[in-house]
Amino acid sequence: MLLCNRWIVILGDAGSAKTSLLRWITRSFAESILKGHTHVVLEGDDRIPVRIPILIRIGEFASWLKQYPKKTLIDYIGEHTWDSKLYYHDDNKNVLKEIIFYGHALILLDGLDEIVDVRQKREIVDLVKNFVAEYVHDPDFFSAFDDEMFSKILINGRYHDFVETKSPSTSGGNQILITSRIVGYQLHPLVGTSMCHYTFLLMNDSEVKKFMGKCLSSIEKKILEILLNEGINLDHKLLKTLSKRKGDVVKALLENNLELLSNPCLLSLICTFIFQSCDELNHKSRVEVYDHAVQVALRSWKSHKSNIPEIVLHNFLINLACYLHLNSPSGLIDEFDAKRLCYLTLQQQNLSDDHKILRDYANELTSLLDFNIGIFAERGLKVFGFLHLSFQDYFVAQALVKGSVEEVAKRILTITIHPRLHESLLLAFGWIAWKWPFDDYDRFCYLLVTLSTEYSIPFGTILFFDALNGIQSLPSNSVIFLALNNILDHSYYPSRTAYLISNLLKLPENIIMEWMQTNLTEEKRLSNFCQCLLQNAEKS
Template sequence: MTEKKQPSKKTTKLSRPEQEIQAGDQSIAVGGSVTDSAIIHGETIVLADRFWRDLKPALPAEKLREATAAYLAYLTDRHYYLSLKGMGVSDRVPLRLKLLDLYVPLKARLELPEGETWKRDISLAGRDIATEEQEMFNLGEPVPLLKVLQKHSGVIVLGDPGAGKTTFVKYLALRLARGEGKKIGLNDYLPIILPLAAFANAITSRDIRLDDFIAEYFEGIGADLPVGPMLKEALKAGRALILLDGLDEVRDISLRNTVVERVVDFFAFHRREGNKFVLTSRVVGYRSVRPSAEDLVECTIVDFEEDEIEEFVKYWTTALEKQAQGNTAVARADAETDRRELLDAIQQNPGVRQLASTPLLLTILALMKRQGVSLPERRVQLYDQYVNTLLSTWNRARSLSGRAPGRDIDELQTVRILAPLALWMHEVSPGVGLVGREDMRRKLEELFLERGDVSPHQAARQFLIDVREHAALLLERGPGEYGFIHLTFEEYLAAVALALLGQGNPAPIIEVLSAHVGEQAWREVTLLTIGYLGIRQQLPKVAGEVVEALVNNQPGPPGEAVVLAGDAVLDTWPGGVSPQNKEYVIQALIDTLQDGSIRPDLRRHAGLLLGRLGWRPGDLDRFAEISAGEYQAGIKKEAKEVPYNYFIGKYPITNIQFARFVKEDGYHTQEYWSHNGWEWRTGKFDARTLEAVAHDWLEHRPLAKRNIPYYWHNIELSNPIVPVVGVCWFEAEAYCNWLAKKIVAVPEGYTIRLPRDGEWEFASRSEDGREYPWGEGFDKTAANTWDSDTKGSGLGGTTAVCTFPAGVSPGGVWDMSGNVWEWTSSWYDEDKKYRVVRGGSWIGYQWFARSSFCNWSIPLMFNDDLGFRVVIAPKDL
């Protein structure tokens, strides 16, 4: 008998978080308006009294109260307004926008992102996941970041540059400093916000505990008040929220390990009293120093989706017009007009929409739109416009401060200084972007000397003064430390320097970039360099030569250079490289895709690139003929027979194939749908009449009147040459009925339908009853399962259907093991509630990908690992 998985009650998934965050009987609309006045001294005294009222600190009451009040006032003054340094608008009016007016709640996944993942059901931060946590968070689904912090003693917040990590900790600090902790479910904690780079600098010169450093760091805030001892008392009382920002900014790996050890010791000791902790870091470089401690969880900020973007734009335009015109009807009308225009610019331009995925880049887009700049599709063009805007603002501010206009403040000449400066910073501090004052001064002197300046020492000195007084792209990020306002712009300007270094000759560019293939910190620089050559400098021949050199020389780990070249072509196409360059890279990507010796995640990336570059397998729509015969079915290998010939799709149905059904109004043509399918399609279907077990699922996944597969908003899951997912059984059935009318060469008595269970198994394991389509024993190079990654942590999503030639069945059928579960037409149970699904998936273990394994699903299910393939077979009797 065929081995089957027993049905069990499904865990109810969380619904999409609402705009409000519930905290007991309190609720607030995060990002909504706040009081117009900052906290005055008397209010901070009241908050200070409230904070200490139930505690018995060792400090004198009056001094303690004054120190607390001074500290809370400092935090409020420091973080009340959103930091927009260097992002001035063209009307020269300084923006003073309140952080709480603009803040949009962040969501995160309780896992590392794709490429740095672990098994979802094993552990987080070195400990097992409790059942109640799985039920609450439903691993893999985004949840409000605040909810994670409410639940745990410590949260490590990971995210890309500009994802909102630092703004999140500032938001927490400001809420708590204003006495609004209960409104966000954190009660009366005292916030302590600290850059970890400052602590790292301290321990390079002396051995100091984090407790003592915190006291020292804030000792100057309250003049002669005991702010440091007050913070220590808060820690002792278990009433502190420690916000440690920027682990990734600790450049030296050994020093970063030391910092992590100190932080973990600090956390393990102070969490016992009830204190809470937040630690932020970029993903790059984090895995090598991952902290591990009881109740310390890791989560990754997810990109803004449509509702977050719309929310941000609404808050932004409202706050901007309110500042400019007051709270008037005219201001509200103008804000609505600005909101619609900005959303249209984002939603109608795919390139701009991609750039709107993080708070930082969305802020940049909003500022550029306010300046009347048309928003380009490509990152390199956007960064170019943004850099020019910032330099214009910066240089204007320098001129207004008394500097005479002239060569010194020319934007082009400023770029000629900043670009090589950025490249030097990226070489000496890759991925971090912080350098010391003296190193910076010496490099500036060198650059001004090369430019022919008559007094390079004075020019460098004045440049640093301008940076400090009129911060723009470059700013003083800490005592004696300089960096760009965001690493993105260091990377862009480093790319500009490399492009200028070549002067039309690709050889020096190829030499530099080749030396860094496989280094994450240089990936974006490489892409932007090629983009700058091909698009900004309009040298597609030179850009193409760089791309082809990466393919030919293949520096770095196997497959890395080819995939990098593919990313560069996608980034610059069309126009940035020639059609010949594109075809050359496509062929190299095909070879990489199907090379079992190359790292599986790179093979997956190659397939996604091929799909986006327009390549399609030539036999995508073909079928493999399966002759009638006997086969050994199930785990016990019982003899069964398929007494007729049939034809099964060589591949599972891909997104590009399903798109034809959508384009030809398949969702709106009733004749393609069964009665129950059309009832579901039109929103009239009551699950309880046929699928009672589906009720909980339906509560949390909108079904009615859906016109496209559920995951087509996801750029990877909707890739043209990966299997379509997010389709229920009725959608798969309707597709078969549509296809049956499109293919005229169907043998008489045959039709196109979903395969029966036996037909699928026979095609997968052949007459000899093999364990997997390729034979006995699991082969990581032959299928996309959770065990296929070299680290045993999955590939992160679906793969192109032609990725695994080693996994093809004897009959020439691809992808019958792993990638996606496949619907069949067979019922799993006698009550006809469940349909059989076969083949395993990208988030299933190798055990489930065996040809004998029979799983089940309710027909209404539409997971991100559930697809189908079709057969041409005898009509059902």
């Protein structure tokens, strides 16, 4: 990818390791520079010239831009931070700009999806485009957005246009890599003649096994190293017993949860759980994995013997996640705002009427956040944030599922159009399917798919099908049939053809057959379905 393409966009779902990849690339290039190498070795014998890596969180750029609305991305470079920590030494702040001007930089922009405000996202995408057009060229000054320099090449008997640009495998010219979640990207995409897009695929069976083997081996090695340094020697028989129990847990997981294990973030959490307890892990959905991690963290909180009840901490984290989602593209909050939000949460919980006591509690709670409980921690000097964006999504989901069935359905339906909340919506749906009584869950699904018919696009029905892969159990057949009919009958939904067939195939065969037998009796509906089948067959 880096060897062949100068302008790269990487798309992936939450937890697919987009940020981890950029950090690994940054480290690999930085280590090669420190060792005085002229090239970075990629896979096998592939080598690419060393460029100076400049890693930028787009969320932090968005926060900075609110203070300096007339500035651009090139102005931010040299001023930029990562988790609120300066990326450079003060006396070198202009060096990075000089490196870009001379074409020796690898610019890595992480998290194009983290912008909450739609207008600001459009502005930032435009700023990124302008930056790429002005500063990221090949040695012949060709840009990703130029539409000239086409040549013809014969492929399978047909001539195709292709662009002649110099590969980044030769020295000269900057290179850029941008990441974003898939959902919402198409609203403001980076489209250019030479802009190459890649999408992270889920890991397959062999990759999951390889990942788990390496991760578990690494954790075990580190634990034994710590114990040995402390002079603690574990009995070999005990180690063998623990290893067998761990192996049994892994085997059961691989047999029953391969779809869940295909996400790197979830798989990393599950590997950690295996070392925390060798008890059987029965997680069937992503929300269960995150909930397990939260419960483990809350047990750690109890060990501090704080005067603040666990439920208050939980509600504070919910309020904090909602605040960050709506107000902080960087996902960070300073100590002053954290204390203020904590004070308001304590007030809501009626912990005390005494302002001094509430302030003391707020100070105690925020000071304990300095201790890493595994969810939320100090990311910089008196600056806090969730350790992973998925935990922030989880607590926003907790806020969404509060209230009656009708309140929750209406609340969720009103925010389905916001791409930034999509992951939280899926987790909220998963929570409802997991925790609510079946009748309430079924009623919620019914409201979601029936209320959405009032819109020109059936957002509730679309969310219902998007959530199918992350839920434990399906609602009643009658609700599923309503949802399928909504898509099939909706005359204004442009992607009906591909969307209906792809989601129909997610369902068990007996449900598909029953729907076809009972709902394709009307001539118009049957005609629509046949058109969908034919158009889908032509595309494939």
